[in-house]
Amino acid sequence: MSNTFARKADHLRICLEEDVQFRHLTNGLERYHFVHCCLPEINRSQIDLTTKFLEHELGAPLLISSMTGGTEQARIINLRLAAIAQKYKLAMGVGSQRVLLEKPEVANTFSVREVAPDIPLYANLGAVQLNYDYGVKECVQIVETLQADGLILHLNPLQEAVQAQGDTNFRGILDKISNLCWSTSIPIIVKEVGNGISGPMAEKLINAGVKAIDVAGTGGTSWAKVESQRATDNLGRRLGETFAEWGLPTANCLLAIREINSEIPLIASGGLRNGLEIAKAIALGADLAGMAQPFLKAAAESSETLEELVQLLIAELTTVLFCTGNSTINELKESEALQEIVA
Ligand SMILES: Cc1cc2nc3c(=O)[nH]c(=O)nc-3n(C[C@H](O)[C@H](O)[C@H](O)COP(=O)(O)O)c2cc1C
Known part of the structure; x- marks a missing residue:
């Protein structure tokens, strides 16, 4: 079994069975509340959640964050996620396709176009891989194999640092991301995996030519915790525990x-767990909200559980719009209904 293949199977098992969520460091959204509007003057049934992201029309501002592929369980999960994304017109990312580059025979565990012909679908690779075996050619290859609309590169220095034999040479990666952005017509999106992207780092990425940024901040899945669970020695376990809340x-x-850029398409993710948090993230400037672990848990259970989750998120988001007197996502973005709670 290749290392990448075994790692992917471990990640699914650990994220489904163990408590690897941040415990103390939150997503920060609890510091904000919406001012209630007692007289919305709108009909709740006419609230419109549709939105545009990178030229794609979506039924709601939701992204199923990049997660999996490579194993039989991953194939089933990807198909369930893609089918629900198609039904509700949501965006979706697949997990890192490095395993596919190593073992082309697992390509079918990522293939979801048949059940999701219309959704914005994103390929995925660790940006640090541009310093190891892969370059522009492989990036084009994984996008084409998936029939994807773009490529999400993930930045995961902490995860790699905690992982035994992690890929930790991040030197020159920004130039390589930039080269990729300018040498292909593929829209490149950059995300973290749960440790966040700061303003200055985002500015560098925007200048490098990325088409969108997914902040993937703290509050949800902690990859230091995941890797700590996978560690086979004391050093790895301790390292993961020390940085569990980083x-x-x-x-x-x-x-x-x-604050530094009002235009770049921005995805909020990292610890979002309900439609109220999604609404807060949008009111803070996000165009789309992504979730990983909640979609994974629901999809691993059944397609029905997954659909219930999507319906709940939509009902929660709609209720925020209703009780703040906003009829559309754009109105919510522009409204001043979200206020910081002053202690
Ligand atoms: C099982 C699992 C596998 C993941 N694999 C990837 C991956 O291959 N590529 C990636 O960019 N992010 C990956 N992620 C990270 C998520 O996309 C997301 O950034 C992170 O989990 C934080 O979101 P959450 O708090 O909603 O879980 C994975 C997450 C989960 C739960």
């Missing part, structure tokens, strides 16, 4: 990035 809260990342 990173930038999602809310802080959104505010910091919007």
Whole structure:
């Protein structure tokens, strides 16, 4: 079994069975509340959640964050996620396709186009891989194999540092991301994996030519905890525990990035767990909200559980719009209904 293949199977098992969520460091959204509007003057049934992201029309501002592929269980989960994304017109990312580059025979565990012909679908690779075996050619290859609309590169220095034999040479990666952005027509999106992207780092990435940023901040899945669980020696376990609560809260990342750039398409993710938090993230400047662990747990259970989750998120988000007197996502973005709670 290749290392990458075994790692992917471990990640699914650990994220489904163990408590690997941040415990103390939150997503930061609890510091904000919406001012209630007792007289919305709108009909709840006419609230419109549709939105545009990178030229794609979505039914709601939701992204199923990059997660999995490579194993039989991953194939089933990806198909369930893609089918629900198609039904509700949501965006979706697949997990890192490095395993596919190593073992082309697992390509079918990522293939979801048949069940999701219309959704914005994103390929995925660790940006640090640009310093190891892969370059522009492989990036084009994974996008084409998936029939994807773009490529999400993940930045995960902490995860790699905690992992035994992690890929930790991040020298020159920004130039390589930039080269990729300018040498292909593929839209490149950069995300973290739960430790956040600061304002200055976002500025570098925007200047490098990325088309969107997903902050993937703290408050949800902690990859130091995941890797700590996988560690086979004391050093790895301790390292993961020490850095279990490391990173930038999602809310802080959104505010910091919007302060330096009001235009870049921005995805909020990292610890978002319900439609109220999704609404807060949008009011803080996000265009789309992504979730990983909640979609994974629901999809691993059944397609019905997954659909219930999507319906709940939509009902929660709609209720925020209703009780703040906003009829559309754009109105929510522009409203001043979200206020910081002053202690
Ligand atoms: C099982 C699992 C596998 C993941 N694999 C990837 C991956 O291959 N590539 C990636 O960019 N992010 C990956 N992530 C990270 C998520 O996309 C997301 O950034 C992170 O889990 C924080 O979101 P959450 O708090 O909603 O879980 C994975 C997450 C989970 C739960």
